[in-house]
Amino acid sequence: MFIAMNRFKVTRGREADFEKLWLERDSHLSGVAGFVEFHLLRGPEQDDHTLFSSHSVWASLAEFEAWTTSDAFRKAHKQAGGASTEGLYLGPPNFEGFEVIQTVK
Amino acid sequence: MFIAMNRFKVTRGREADFEKLWLERDSHLSGVAGFVEFHLLRGPEQDDHTLFSSHSVWASLAEFEAWTTSDAFRKAHKQAGGASTEGLYLGPPNFEGFEVIQTVK
Numbered sequence: 043m044f045i046a047m048n049r050f051k052v053t054r055g056r057e058a059d060f061e062k063l064w065l066e067r068d069s070h071l072s073g074v075a076g077f078v079e080f081h082l083l084r085g086p087e088q089d090d091h092t093l094f095s096s097h098s099v100w101a102s103l104a105e106f107e108a109w110t111t112s113d114a115f116r117k118a119h120k121q122a123g124g125a126s127t128e129g130l131y132l133g134p135p136n137f138e139g140f141e142v143i144q145t146v147k
Numbered sequence: 148m149f150i151a152m153n154r155f156k157v158t159r160g161r162e163a164d165f166e167k168l169w170l171e172r173d174s175h176l177s178g179v180a181g182f183v184e185f186h187l188l189r190g191p192e193q194d195d196h197t198l199f200s201s202h203s204v205w206a207s208l209a210e211f212e213a214w215t216t217s218d219a220f221r222k223a224h225k226q227a228g229g230a231s232t233e234g235l236y237l238g239p240p241n242f243e244g245f246e247v248i249q250t251v252k
Contacts, residue, residue, distance in 0.1 A: 045188060061248060069251050079252045083150060083245035095245060140188035140200060143166060146174050147184045 043078070043142040044103040051091040051132040057084070060094060060130055070114040071098070076105025091132045103141065148183070148247040149208040156196040156237040162189070165199060165235055175219040176203070181210025196237045208246065 052060045064082050071077050078099040085093035100106040109115050157165045169187050176182050183204040190198035205211040214220050 045186075065249055071251055079250065081150075081247050081251075082249035084248050085243050085245040093243070138190050138198070140190045142186050143189050144170055144187035145184065146176055146186075 043145075044100045044106050045140045045142065046098045046100065046106055047138045047140065048096045048135040049138070050094040050096070050135050052094055053091060053129060053132060054087070054089075056130050057092050059126070063126065063130075064096075068118070070118040074109055074112070074114055076101040077109070103139070106139070148250075149205045149211050150245045150247065151203045151205065151211055152243045152245065153201045153240040154243070155199040155201070155240050157199055158196060158235060158237060159192070159194075161235050162197050164231070168231065168235075169201075173223070175223040179214055179217070179219055181206040182214070208244070211244075 050060070061082075061084075069080060071080055078101060080099070081097045083095045083097065085095055087093075098106070100109075155165070166187075166189075174185060176185055183206060185204070186202045188200045188202065190200055192198075203211070205214075
């Protein structure tokens with residue numbers, strides 16, 4: 043199993059705008075081969091930003107990589123741009139990919 | 148839902164030692180009230196370390212906090228110390244707590 047994470051530094055005071063943007067978007071993820079689930083997470087508050095993280099869980103790294111070159115990916119990320127994001131972020135998102143090496147339930 | 152994460156910078160060349168330590172431990176998590184699941188994740192390699200992350204998923208922040216003051220927590224973290232971890236980490240783990248604000252399946 044593979045988890046693709048993006049870490050977003052959202053400008054203090056813009057948290058509601060960020061959440062609205064994400065909650066209203068169409069992720070185009072349902073039905074994609076290998077897609078397991080997605081979580082949007084709100085993390086610690088710092089002086090100048092609040093950390094958010096998106097987690098996309100995939101059956102395998104190969105299926106995640108296949109998605110990144112698909113039409114569904116292009117559609118989902120086209121939405122993410124646009125004028126409404128001006129001033130929303132402190133810098134670009136930070137991508138990190140992780141392989142699951144142990145699960146305890 | 149709440150996800151407690153710890154980020155570990157593991158010295159290059161010691162990844163197998165780190166994984167062995169975690170895979171062999173008793174997490175003392177099964178049966179704890181509010182515990183949902185645990186994942187140990189291997190992330191990106193940098194020049195001087197490999198990033199690992201532990202994810203503990205909880206039904207709520209309150210149940211996670213209750214666990215951190217429990218006997219089970221004390222037992223699990225007593226194991227984590229010990230001479231075998233010398234030189235394993237570049238610095239202490241970095242804790243981050245996240246609230247799940249959206250789930251897509």
